[in-house]
Amino acid sequence: MITLINYELTKLFCRRSTKILLIASFLLCLILLVGSLLTFQIIDSDMNIRKGMSAIEYDRTTQKQFAGEYTNMEAKALLAEIEAVCNNPQYRRTENQPANNPSPLTDQAYYKYLKKYDPIWTIINYQQAFPELIAKVERGDLFQIYQHNAKSLDDMKDIPDPDLNNPVAQKLTVMYKNVEIPFHIDYIEGWNKLIYGFSHILALLISAIVIICLAPIFSDEYSTGAAAILLTTKHGKNKLIKAKVAAAFTFSTSVFFIFALLYTAFYGLTYGFSGATSSLQTSADFIISPYNLTMVGLFLRVLGIGYLGLMFLTAITLFISSKSRNAYTALIPLAAILFLPLIDLSRISKVLHKILLLFPIHVMRVSEIYPMANFYNIFGLLVDQVLMAIIVSILLIFMFVPFSYRAFKSYQVQG
Numbered sequence: 001m002i003t004l005i006n007y008e009l010t011k012l013f014c015r016r017s018t019k020i021l022l023i024a025s026f027l028l029c030l031i032l033l034v035g036s037l038l039t040f041q042i043i044d045s046d047m048n049i050r051k052g053m054s055a056i057e058y059d060r061t062t063q064k065q066f067a068g069e070y071t072n073m074e075a076k077a078l079l080a081e082i083e084a085v086c087n088n089p090q091y092r093r094t095e096n097q098p099a100n101n102p103s104p105l106t107d108q109a110y111y112k113y114l115k116k117y118d119p120i121w122t123i124i125n126y127q128q129a130f131p132e133l134i135a136k137v138e139r140g141d142l143f144q145i146y147q148h149n150a151k152s153l154d155d156m157k158d159i160p161d162p163d164l165n166n167p168v169a170q171k172l173t174v175m176y177k178n179v180e181i182p183f184h185i186d187y188i189e190g191w192n193k194l195i196y197g198f199s200h201i202l203a204l205l206i207s208a209i210v211i212i213c214l215a216p217i218f219s220d221e222y223s224t225g226a227a228a229i230l231l232t233t234k235h236g237k238n239k240l241i242k243a244k245v246a247a248a249f250t251f252s253t254s255v256f257f258i259f260a261l262l263y264t265a266f267y268g269l270t271y272g273f274s275g276a277t278s279s280l281q282t283s284a285d286f287i288i289s290p291y292n293l294t295m296v297g298l299f300l301r302v303l304g305i306g307y308l309g310l311m312f313l314t315a316i317t318l319f320i321s322s323k324s325r326n327a328y329t330a331l332i333p334l335a336a337i338l339f340l341p342l343i344d345l346s347r348i349s350k351v352l353h354k355i356l357l358l359f360p361i362h363v364m365r366v367s368e369i370y371p372m373a374n375f376y377n378i379f380g381l382l383v384d385q386v387l388m389a390i391i392v393s394i395l396l397i398f399m400f401v402p403f404s405y406r407a408f409k410s411y412q413v414q415g
Contacts, residue, residue: 001239001242001243004239004240004243005243005246005247005250007243008217008243008244008246008247008248009247009250009251011247012213012214012217012247012248012251013251015213017212017213018213021209021212021213022209022255025205025209025259026262028205029201029202029205029259029262029263032197032201033197033263033266036193036197037052037053037056037270038051038052039051040052040055040056041055042055042058042059043111043115044058044111045111045112045115045116046111046112047107047108047111053270056189056270056271059187059189060187060189060271060272060274062116063119063120063186063187063189064186064187064274065116066078066117066119066120066185067185067186067187067275068184068185068186069182069183069184069185070124070127070182070183070185071182072128075124075127075128075182078117078120078124079121079124079125082114082117082121085105085109085113085114085117086103086104086105086114088109090109091105091106091109091110091113091114092104092105092106092109093105093106093109101115119282120185122284122287123183123185123281123282123287126281126287127181127182127183127281130176130179130181130281131181133176133288134173134176134177137169137172137173137176138169138173139162139164139169140162140163140164140165140166140169141162141169142159142160142162142166142168142169142172143159143162144288145172145288145372146159146160147159148288148372149371149372167382168375168382171373171375171382171384172290172373175290175291175292175373176290178292179279179281179290179291179292180279180292183278183279183281183282184277184278184279184282184294185278185279185282186274186275186277186278186282187272187274187275188275188278188282188283188295189271189275190267190268190270190271190272190273190275191267191271191275191276191278191283191295191296191298191299192283192285192295193267193271194263194264194267194271194299195295195298195299195302195366195367196285196367197263197267198260198263198299198302198303198306198367199302199306199364199365199366199367199368200365200367202259202260202263202306203306203309203361203364203365204338204361205259206255206256206259206310206364207310207313207338207360207361207364208338209255210251210252210255210310210313210314210317211313211317211331211334211335211338212331213251214248214251214252214314214317214318214321215317215320215321215324215327215330215331215334216321216327216330217244217247217248217317217318217321218244218318218321218322218324218404218407218408219321219322219324219325219326219327219329219330241405241408241409242405244318244408245318245401245404245405248314248317248318249311249314252310252311252313252314253307253311256306256307256310260303275295276294276295276296277294277295277296278294278295279293279294280292280293280294280295280297280298280370282295283295285367285371286298286370286371288371288372289370289371289372290372290373291370291373293370298366298367298370301366301370301386302366302367305363305364305366305369305386305389305390306363306364306366308363308389308390308393308394309360309361309362309363309364309389309393310360310364311393311397312360312363312393312396312397313337313338313360313361313364315396315397315399315400315401315404316334316337316360316396316400317330317334318400318401318404319400319401319403319404319407320333320334321404322403322404322405322407322408323407337359337360338360338361339361340356341356341357341359341361341362342361354374354376357374357385357389358385358388358389358392358393360393362389363389363393369385369386369389370386373385376388
């Protein structure tokens, strides 16, 4: 059996198209990674523009001086310190004085005395407002939640009136009360870029590699006529099909972790891994999230749930390949399954939109799941999108794999 699996894996990795696709994908990743490094820039306290590693080192050093947890008293002291800078008449610009900063200070004063507070200022303000947010949600008032997630004015029209008995509000109240306050604050730029890049760039890239490379795994045996021969051999009906399935999942797993290692190593070497235990809410994208997670906790979910989403896509690919008579006819529905869910259909149908959120590409885009809890009403029971995605993925994997096995095995009767 192991020999057959190795044979199928060799076929997969040694295809000319697979080699070209993998090499091109690696080069694209390197270009994007190096590009993100070279284009990263920041203006330091002396108003000099820093770029690349120099900018990262300066940004990390500046932000880490505010690392830690701030009690209410410490938070008020920090905000008072910031307010003193803002109100200092020596730093304020005159009415006719041009400036390239968002504050009422001169550029020199802003970059030297105020800009260093940028991230911590926002986080501390939100931390102090967090108990009031919980109180509103507990009263059934979800206006701030919906307002934060609204994509258009139409979305604002759907905001429900405050209702103590709203099951979503009750569920969110429990989740918000579990979030640890005060937040743990640290430098998290590397974690932000790693999580975003993995959930968006890599999710799409790895998915494309999998469907292109695995689409022929069964369908090519039909188009070349090999299926009729293979299925009459001693091990054709059982071991060979199992070997193909095992090789497909091994191939997807290998691609996933190779790219995961590449991305993690790059961001670790450039940005470092400090800030791993920072609260999720200290990231601008997750500032209103009800999940009690750290940045490293979210990244582990990006890996775990993302991997499950890829296995889900692999199972679908096997099934469609087993039902298609050549690789090209397999790629058409697979491309639709991969790309169509990315179209926002929420304005057309909320139900359809929620269904599409459970497709493999959205399961892999984990960073889109955690900014705010999204619930599915299953016979009166509220299930959040994270758990729903895991359940659906596992169930459909166990459904599609046997279907693929039977579909290819039954070709002997047809042939």
